[in-house]
Amino acid sequence: MTEEHVPVLVVGAGTVGLSTAVALTRHGVRPLVVERRDGTLIHPRATGLHPPAREFFRAVGVADRIAQVCADLAPSMTKISVSPSLAAADLSTVDRVPTPPLDVVADTLRLSPTTVGPCAQDQIDIVLAEAAVAAGARIRFAAKVCGLHQDDDGVTVRLVDPTTGRGDTVRARYVVGADGASSRVRRELGVRMPLEDDLANPMIHILFRADLADLVRGHEFNFCEVWHPDHEGLLLSIDNKTRWVFHRSYDAARESPEDYPEQRCAELVRGAVGIPDLDVTIEAIMPWRISGGCAERMRRGRVFLAGDSAHVVPPVGGFGMTTGISDAYNLAWKLGMVLDGHAGPGLLDTYEEERLPVARFACEQGLNRLRAMMLTWDPRPEEEKERERAGLRIAAPLVTSMGYDYRSAAVVGARTGSPSIEDVEANLDGSPGSRVPHAWVERAGERVSTLDFAGTGFALIAGQAAGDWAAASEKAAAATGIPLTAHRAGVDFTDPGGAFATAAGIGPAGALLVRPDNFVAWRSTGPHPEPDAHLHDVLHTLMQRG
Template identity: 40%
Template sequence: MSDQRVIIVGGGSVGLAAAVFLTRHGVTPLVLERQPGISVHPRATGLGPRTMEFLRQAGLEQAVNEVAVDMSAGGAVKMSMHTLASADLSTAAPSAVVGNVWGRSDPSPARLRGVCPQHRLDSVLLPAARDGGARVRFSARVNACAIESGGVAVTLDNGESFDAEYLIAADGVRSTVREQLGIDVGGPGALGEPTVSILFRADLTRYTAGRHFVNCTITNPDAPGLLVTIDGEKEWIFHTRADDMTGVATHFTEERCREHIRVAVGDPGVPVEVVSVLPWRPRGQFAERFGQSRAFLVGDAAHTVPPIGAFGLNTGMADAHNLAWKLAAVLRGDAGPGLLDTYDAERRPVAAMTLAQAMIRLADPTLHWDANATERRAAAGALHAPVVHLGYRYDSTAVIDPNPDLPSTEDVLADLDGTPGSRLPHHRLPGGASTVDLIGTHCTVLAGTHRWIAAASEAADRLGIRVDSHIIPLPRNEFHAWASSVGIEPDGALLVRPDHIIAARIPTTPPAPVRLLDRMLTRILAR
């Protein structure tokens, strides 16, 4: 028997990220992962800007970019061709990876330089979690869990048991924890044809000519599928149709995999090493609730999204980030347990929107990839990708006067306008930092006058918690323009949560700012 405050079941990317985010707040969880180590077979490669903001806040942006495939010099987001050898990439016009997605202006201070397969991301998250004090145990298969008086209990298949105050289930689409808790799932379920994912090594540089792409649809009817960049040179994944979901190992022998890959590449003699073969099928799945008492679902345990638009992994990372600061606030006594109710209230609607957007794109992927498909997106009810990744808004008791309606389905900058419940707008500050970088591990007051700094300090003392505060370091005229852009007067302020979400606008300085902040923080933190 061992005691800790938080147990995370599942040590994939979302589980490890949850551990990293918790350690930043001084909570050192136990992570239990059934696999013997980090998976070598990545299931996702795209990290969105919101995820990169989380990693930037955790001090990991540079480390993740260092292990990512560098496409900053130009590359195609998506290509389609008969075989890889049938196109001369050396003559293709370069295009920035983000150029056809993010539009006229940059809404975020953080960006991945290309693609980062999950096993590379995990190679950063695992040591970061351990360095922060988290314990990560592999080959730890959970077969039972229960919510008990004042905590949770987890039992492994070897009989070993653990107690904790809270449990985070990051154990995937077939979540043992979700099943044990009796939480049902809904949604469309299995989608499309059974598929096999083949991780292989082959030197394809003679065909890529030093150019990169995120993925390439192979239209050759003898080996149709999707070629996905892992390192852009010698490591790749090929997704192709499976005969069924049960006979993959029998039907997709190493030799058959090599033959498929050679046909897709267009070179019958290219040496191919098959590393791993995984059967899978796109799914749309949604838990009926994301939390139950002291247990919470994140990532694929809560929602499974078809793999288009890089929505799945990134939505899971946002789950972990949202939950981590709330758990930490409750554990250190800054917030009441009611704050944890806002996890489901905030994340379920966003995950439902994300699943709906993925389903729309599954019917017509060009709605995602074509930046000029504005009218077709509007007709189909599809939001532009930046809006899905960054523009969502929360509506819960942890936001004062929220407005969940989006003013724009195409321009994410219009959605990031300072409305409570939306992410703090990115504004570049002198020295190169961003307004987003001003937000740490506690609620933060952003203002242009020192009166708010004193008020924040006094309110924090009265409540017995920590509240950060910053004077926005901008020249007077630029500050006035910034204040106007976020919907406050120059003598007003923003109250921002640790997840960069605006908790409240304060349009102008009231007669009693300390009492106002006291009331706002008490409400937001459910004290």
């Protein structure tokens, strides 16, 4: 049996595993990705993207390509309801609910350098796989994990080809398990993930092809509720032309997935669309049910859990994919810094410290939103239901996806909690542990975002009168070897009226330190009597150098 040696083995070539691989290559790490299936998934699974996911795509250089492959879906920004079928409705006059809500769109465009719009997850995976391979990562399909053992120096993983039965082993410094809710890696570690899975009736996910372009052109939608007892369900657009998904819930006491053969699924689609002789090709039929829960841990030794292997977020709110991608963004730079010697291994402890509370918050919010939605059909008096809704403490969507704080050894001076569950802008105020505020500025004649400063290293962003901090960062970079660049308002970039300095809480003489994942690691609101020594100590603390 052969044994291959790699710095990082990523198990799972889904969105999170591929995001991890792409992010690692930016830090000079060439991972091996293994996937038990023969290729990336054809199931779209999700189409909702919150700003952190798009900011990640922007940072790793795939945002334009993702926008290109998702261009056909871009007009799909509403939810509609029809009865008895799609074809029977006047799509030009049907009531439309914006998805996401218009206030979320406005806040996103103001607080993030990214755009808003849906994108099918299977298309995202294709782009990420191409980018990972182009940057030096390798992907092995038909490679199933069948054993894992770790020691003080690394992890040995046994792989087998599900078709041929041939096996080999991989020796890795670190392993990232991104292999889904039924994660083999998590089970090998003995990590429990309690799930709430009796949240709603089970569903059948029908992926199909049918030419509906003429039917919806100019009246595109993201979701279409179809109300009719014979074919009630939810129709999702994947490309507004030929690729669609139909979700149908069923009563588990009366039916099972076996009651949904291909012929019945095709008839359900024809009924929901309202064209009896519609040419339908069923590509996949997948049973699933809404569930939610978090693993008790996201790390054991040299093995890390990310995405659905660590947390299953209920789909209401669309937080799941973004939460997983944010895991990858957080972990990759830490692995890169440890592997190249810039940081001590203690930096890796901060992955679970930072991401597990965020995962729990996202799961809680998904569950609360589902419970609030279910109250719509609850027969209890409205006053009683309203009291229950108020007790759920549902956070604003952008607070859930990007308005949280990190508290760990990789943040100096973190506050004890975020100020608001309603106002994301109040949370993105430059405090250590929060995502750095976005502002459009001009640097070297180019319009850039303050989220572009860090890149693959750290960035010190200083006020116009903070020359001492800028000079201290240059000395610290030279002394420590840590990748660190300085950006001083009015010198290296424009900051009209000190708007960014005010929003970030640094004023004219302060500075903040931005991590490679665009979270604030440290902040000073003014000058310091010994800026060189202080910043040097901050970096040593952050990088766990001992």
